[in-house]
Amino acid sequence: MMPGIKLGLGLVGAVGATLLGIAMISKFQLPPLDVVQRGYRGTAMQVNYNEKQLATYLAENKVPASLPAVPAAGPKAAAVYKNVQVLGDLSVGQFTRLMVSLTNWVSPKQGCAYCHNTNNMAEDNLYTKIVSRRMIQMTQHINADWQPHVQQTGVTCYTCHRGNPVPNNIWFNDPGPRASGGVFMAAVGGSAGKNYASGSVGDASLPYDPFTPFLENDHSIRVQGEEALPGANRHSIKEAEWTFALMNYFGNSLGVNCTYCHNSRAFSDWSQSSPAKVVAWHGIRMTRDLNADYLKQLSNAWPVNRLGPTGDSPKLACATCHQGVYKPLYGVSMVKDFPELRQPGSEAGLRYLNASWTPATPMDPAKPAE
Numbered sequence: 001m002m003p004g005i006k007l008g009l010g011l012v013g014a015v016g017a018t019l020l021g022i023a024m025i026s027k028f029q030l031p032p033l034d035v036v037q038r039g040y041r042g043t044a045m046q047v048n049y050n051e052k053q054l055a056t057y058l059a060e061n062k063v064p065a066s067l068p069a070v071p072a073a074g075p076k077a078a079a080v081y082k083n084v085q086v087l088g089d090l091s092v093g094q095f096t097r098l099m100v101s102l103t104n105w106v107s108p109k110q111g112c113a114y115c116h117n118t119n120n121m122a123e124d125n126l127y128t129k130i131v132s133r134r135m136i137q138m139t140q141h142i143n144a145d146w147q148p149h150v151q152q153t154g155v156t157c158y159t160c161h162r163g164n165p166v167p168n169n170i171w172f173n174d175p176g177p178r179a180s181g182g183v184f185m186a187a188v189g190g191s192a193g194k195n196y197a198s199g200s201v202g203d204a205s206l207p208y209d210p211f212t213p214f215l216e217n218d219h220s221i222r223v224q225g226e227e228a229l230p231g232a233n234r235h236s237i238k239e240a241e242w243t244f245a246l247m248n249y250f251g252n253s254l255g256v257n258c259t260y261c262h263n264s265r266a267f268s269d270w271s272q273s274s275p276a277k278v279v280a281w282h283g284i285r286m287t288r289d290l291n292a293d294y295l296k297q298l299s300n301a302w303p304v305n306r307l308g309p310t311g312d313s314p315k316l317a318c319a320t321c322h323q324g325v326y327k328p329l330y331g332v333s334m335v336k337d338f339p340e341l342r343q344p345g346s347e348a349g350l351r352y353l354n355a356s357w358t359p360a361t362p363m364d365p366a367k368p369a370e
């Protein structure tokens with residue numbers, strides 16, 4: 001080979017290696033690390049915390065102060081207002097306190113007008129108000145019925161929204177680069193739903209949409225055989241890969257590693273797993289329930305710019321609440337100051353969901369063709 005070409009290739013190699021090195025360093029966590037043991041000695045069940053990262057998470061997960069409580073006495077909202085279907089039992093004072101809180105949690109920049117025609121607060125002309133009514137019921141349902149997961153800590157709108165009308169960590173069915181016309185993927189044949197880096201699974205070359213099968217549909221997450229020989233286990237390597245993608249997402253959503261829930265010598269064995277695995281098991285069922293009965297049921301309400309590439313509703317998963325932390329907002333309960341968000345809500349909002357949606361303001365783009 002010509003010496004010039006050799007030198008050139010060598011340079012390219014060196015630059016490549018340096019870039020790879022930088023990419024790797026930025027992925028790996030630098031010391032100092034705090035190590036917290038969570039299982040028996042010798043099982044390596046430990047969580048590593050990076051102090052710098054921890055400082056960022058702590059700053060991002062500060063809970064805003066609740067407005068002072070107001071008396072339950074006095075006329076009820078249902079008697080005073082015209083179109084209160086869910087919160088009618090609150091006193092007018094409590095109702096107003098909650099409206100101001102919703103605004104702080106969901107649309108602090110946009111104010112009341114994000115959900116209301118401010119000339120007529122009773123009108124249901126904005127999709128945001130219709131969605132919010134259902135969100136109030138969803139929040140009540142989570143707090144009242146899903147205590148095996150959220151315990152007494154519970155959630156408020158702030159848990160997911162953090163001052164944004166659209167929460168940060170939502171997902172849609174992802175048809176992937178092949179379906180969206182990726183020439184390379186089409187040329188090399190099926191990508192089996194993987195082989196391109198996706199943030200949803202920590203940029204790993206794993207199936208990039210583990211959400212649809214496991215957190216919208218209820219595909220089984222059990223893949224390991226119970227016997228030494230493969231005979232009885234009908235699960236494929238492909239299913240194991242999809243499970244692994246989901247598990248990566250769990251770890252990233254909670255800021256933990258596999259051994260937070262599993263003893264890695266026996267992933268499937270519940271008796272060797274940590275109690276957190278059981279809480280996570282409930283969390284999986286809760287997520288499926290919320291996607292099916294709330295987010296997807298709103299499919300008629302969302303304007304088209306809120307829908308996914310295949311026209312599906314936005315959906316939630318672990319990171320929507322957890323946002324990188326083992327307990328959302330480090331386990332500080334906001335709902336203790338809002339007992340009205342713990343009551344099982346009436347199902348009145350449903351009638352809107354079945355009615356057809358007519359866009360009423362310039363804010364609402366046309367509804368997608370059915």
Ligand code: HEC
Nearest residue numbers: 081082083084085086087099100103112115121122132133
């Ligand atoms: C994130 C959406 C949202 C925001 C922001 C919001 N509201 Fe509401 N508001 C609702 C929903 C949903 C209802 C209906 C509740 C029900 O059916 O129980 C409602 C109902 C009302 C009603 C009752 C109207 C009637 O006659 O039926 C009043 C009054 C009201 N809101 C005031 C306010 C005020 C004042 C603000 C700003 C401080 C505000 N809201 C901000 C969602 C919102």
Ligand code: HEC
Nearest residue numbers: 102128131132135136139156157160165166306314315316
């Ligand atoms: C468990 C998580 C979660 C909780 C709790 C929650 N929301 Fe949401 N919310 C979502 C998701 C997911 C969406 C869909 C995002 C989108 O609209 O694209 C959404 C959408 C909305 C929207 C529509 C925003 C838009 O412009 O499209 C409003 C308004 C809203 N929520 C209000 C509320 C209110 C009010 C509460 C509390 C009573 C609440 N949410 C509680 C997850 C949550």
Ligand code: HEC
Nearest residue numbers: 221222223224247248250251257258261267268277280281
């Ligand atoms: C937050 C808790 C949690 C974390 C973190 C977690 N898992 Fe899981 N894992 C679960 C739960 C819960 C199940 C069982 C789900 C079910 O039964 O529906 C499970 C199931 C599994 C299974 C299938 C076991 C069987 O019965 O066949 C494997 C394998 C697995 N996890 C591997 C991993 C790996 C590898 C990691 C790290 C990348 C990981 N898990 C991180 C909670 C977790």
Ligand code: HEC
Nearest residue numbers: 150151153154250276279280283284317318321326327331
């Ligand atoms: C609606 C919001 C919400 C969603 C969605 C959610 N969680 Fe949670 N999760 C919580 C709350 C709140 C807690 C705190 C409960 C407590 O105080 O013990 C919690 C606690 C946990 C814990 C216990 C941590 C510990 O050390 O005790 C695990 C594990 C967990 N969640 C896993 C998951 C997984 C996995 C998913 C997705 C399949 C998920 N969660 C989805 C709200 C949520």
